[in-house]
Amino acid sequence: MTVLKVGIIGCGRISPFHGVPAASQENTKVVACCDLVEDRAKEKAALFGCERTYTDYQKMIKAEKLDVVHICLPHYLHPPVAIAAMKAGCHVLTEKPMSIALADAEEMVATAKATGKTLGVIFQNRYNAGSVLIKNVLQHGGLGRILAVKAILTWYRAPEYYTKSDWKGTWDKEGGGVIIDQAIHTFDLVRYFVNDQIDYVDCHIANREHPMIEVEDVVDGVIAFKNGVKAAIWANNYYSHDDQVEIHMSCENGTIKMVAEEARVTYYDGREFIAKPNPSESFDYGGGPSYWGASHVKQIDQFYEALANGEEPEINGEIAIGTQRMVCAMYESGKTGKRIFL
Ligand SMILES: NC(=O)c1ccc[n+]([C@@H]2O[C@H](COP(=O)([O-])OP(=O)(O)OC[C@H]3O[C@@H](n4cnc5c(N)ncnc54)[C@H](O)[C@@H]3O)[C@@H](O)[C@H]2O)c1
Structure with a gap:
């Protein structure tokens, strides 16, 4: 079984809703976390069972040879990070919204097509x-x-x-x-x-x-x-x-x-x-407020199931x-x- 190397980018409030389910998959290992605030990355790394942390996501993707990244960043960063990650060879699961401007979301979709990488978007x-x-x-x-x-x-x-x-x-x-x-x-x-x-x-x-x-x-x-x-x-x-x-x-x-x-x-x-x-x-x-619901794990399970089967995730x-x-x-x-x- 191929084990996918996963990185979490952005270690703020929503990140446990990605890191914990990603770490619980059969065919993944969360190997590293990234946040501009190093302590935040370290705290979440302990929670997700990974050893290494970064403050630069591009360095993390390269050094760890990641297969998948989860984007848990402020909205304006979703498109540039998703596009850079797909171009660097990663599948991407990003938090909502895809972007602020529609043209940026279109570029994300086009990049997924051009690189053959999977782009999933959270609507749990x-x-x-x-x-x-x-x-x-x-x-x-x-x-x-x-x-x-x-x-x-x-x-x-x-x-x-x-x-x-x-x-x-x-x-x-x-x-x-x-x-x-x-x-x-x-x-x-x-x-x-x-x-x-x-x-x-x-x-x-x-x-x-x-x-x-x-x-x-x-x-x-x-x-x-x-x-x-x-x-x-x-x-x-x-x-x-x-x-x-x-x-x-x-x-x-x-x-x-x-x-x-x-x-x-x-x-x-x-x-x-x-x-x-x-x-x-x-x-x-x-943790996390109840209004976020409990369904992140279901969508994340479906995302990894689709990757394992070479299919598109339900919400691409x-x-x-x-x-x-x-x-x-x-x-x-x-x-x-x-x-x-x-
Ligand atoms: N699906 C849901 O129900 C749900 C709920 C809450 C938040 N969200 C989404 O999750 C995303 C993040 O929200 P949040 O509440 O966790 O925000 P947050 O501000 O708590 O966390 C964002 C983190 O990103 C880090 N960061 C900023 N720039 C960075 C960079 N260039 N490189 C690395 N790290 C960087 C910040 O230091 C911060 O720790 C948003 O898109 C938000 O809409 C979704």
Whole structure:
């Protein structure tokens, strides 16, 4: 069995959600970690069971002859690091979002094609129990056409969340606020469930309660799909706490309600299906807030299974770029006040 040599780039808050599952694969060894802050890399190296740390990711890739890197960096670094890593011979699994600008995400996809390397993008909530049930009933469950969708995210990001970070809350390094960072998962699920091309987006964005940052803390609007489905969306970061995300769908033959990781499908003939997280599938990442969910390990398992079988992972660059295109259009709409056709 070939053992893949894995490196983790960026050893901040999300990195245990990559390093711990990557280290638990049958056919991998996490051999090194990289962070500009050496102590952070050392602390995570101990957690992932690897000996060596670096502050320069290019040196790490070369010295360790890595096969795979996980990118857990601020948003503006995803494209240059992913592209450099693929060109240096690595498969890449990057955190969301792919990029800030759409052109950079396109270059990532083109580089994956040109180098023959695999590019995976994290959207772990597609693997939640509720998401799996919803996708399944929409494909095979006889619910009929989707008539309407609404998606609501009301979370809280305290001032310190931004003031303690050197990249959050900025247009150039985070690329936006609640849309590109928190609600991107919810909007990705809407796109995944409706499963059609987006016709246009029409959004309003504002910063109402975070004067310490330049980006939006609220968005409302519509994502209109070519099949006629219109998703009403609302997300903000200034609620009192991280409430459960909700997606509701009205279909010809029933309704779907997703609340956090759970889903309830109710048919008008009285049948009902409920999906909840299976406790036996819980995974210890060593901490992290509950709103990140528990599904990173499922997507990371799938990524390595695909690599072992010489297949594309379920969420590769070509799939994920649809969500990047949607997010970029939402910003264009929010900034210009115009309806943006995709
Ligand atoms: N999927 C999810 O649910 C989820 C949840 C949280 C964060 N994220 C994503 O994970 C990524 C990282 O977020 P985070 O909260 O861990 O951020 P963070 O700020 O905690 O960590 C980023 C780390 O990158 C390091 N870094 C910056 N520049 C570097 C460079 N050039 N080389 C090496 N290291 C460098 C920083 O020192 C820091 O330790 C973001 O894309 C974020 O959106 C995803």
